[in-house]
Amino acid sequence: MYNFVPMTRQTAEIISGWTYPHPYSIYSMDGSEECIGELMNGDYFYAKDKDSFNPLVGFACCGHSARVPGGYAAGIYNDPDRLDIGLGLRPDRTGKGLGSDFLAQSVQFMSRQFEISKFQLVVVAFNERAINAYEKAGFQQEELFESGADEHQIPFVVMRCSI
Numbered sequence: 001m002y003n004f005v006p007m008t009r010q011t012a013e014i015i016s017g018w019t020y021p022h023p024y025s026i027y028s029m030d031g032s033e034e035c036i037g038e039l040m041n042g043d044y045f046y047a048k049d050k051d052s053f054n055p056l057v058g059f060a061c062c063g064h065s066a067r068v069p070g071g072y073a074a075g076i077y078n079d080p081d082r083l084d085i086g087l088g089l090r091p092d093r094t095g096k097g098l099g100s101d102f103l104a105q106s107v108q109f110m111s112r113q114f115e116i117s118k119f120q121l122v123v124v125a126f127n128e129r130a131i132n133a134y135e136k137a138g139f140q141q142e143e144l145f146e147s148g149a150d151e152h153q154i155p156f157v158v159m160r161c162s163i
Contacts, residue, residue, distance in 0.1 A: 002047040002057055002102070004109040011046045012039035015059055020091050026124055026154075027088060041065060045109070047102070058089040060106040062114070068122045068156055070147025076158050082118040085110055099133030107137070111163060118162045125155040134159050 016035040019028040029035040038044075043065035048055040066086035071077055077084065087106050089099060107119055123130050125144065135141070139159040146153040 002049055002105050002109075004045040004047050004060060004106070004113075006042075007039050007044040007046055007059070009036070009040060011056065012036045012044075014056060015039055015046070015088070018088070018091050020094065023126060024094070038065065045113075047106070054090070056090060057093065058087060058102055060085060060087045060110065062086075062110055066121065068147050070145055070153075070156065071122055071158070074143070074145035074158075076120070076122070076143065076145065079118070079120075081116070082120050082160070083110060083114055083116045084120050084122075086121060095129060097133075099130060100136035103134055103137040103139075107161065107163060118160070120158065120160045122156050122158055125157050131157060131159070137161070138163070 013036055016029045016039060017031040019025065039059070043063050044059055044061045046059045047057040049057050062083055062085050066084040067077060085106065087103060089102055110119070111117060119139075121134065121139065123134065131141070139161040142158045142160050144155055144157055146155050148154045
């Protein structure tokens with residue numbers, strides 16, 4: 001069971017340095033003050049596992065911080081009763097079948113924290129292992145949209161769940 005706590009500067013500095021291998025490098029951060037500031041904006045929580053040698057497991061975010069810019073034009077952020085969430089596992093924990101449990105625990109935490117039962121997340125369309133983990137946790141694929149610079153549009157999948 002993970003314990004979710006508000007982001008601290010020290011943890012934000014660690015997470016902002018996480019890098020993921022290609023093709024997941026889209027999720028990497030650069031360790032900049034801008035990244036640290038984003039992680040410290042109040043929308044982020046980090047997850048720790050007290051029974052682990054390295055207790056920092058990942059992070060979860062909500063609201064504006066969990067949104068992909070192209071989703072606004074696609075009209076996916078119009079339901080005030082649905083919480084947008086995002087998450088990231090520590091790079092060495094990815095690809096090991098841990099994502100669906102991490103998402104399920106993140107949703108349970110957010111549900112208690114914000115007293116809400118409808119959730120939405122957006123995932124890059126090529127990330128099949130994340131999509132599979134999210135479906136295993138109860139999310140369903142709803143729609144597809146693109147985001148990015150005109151010549152570099154990236155397809156994203158909208159996934160939703162109610163608990």
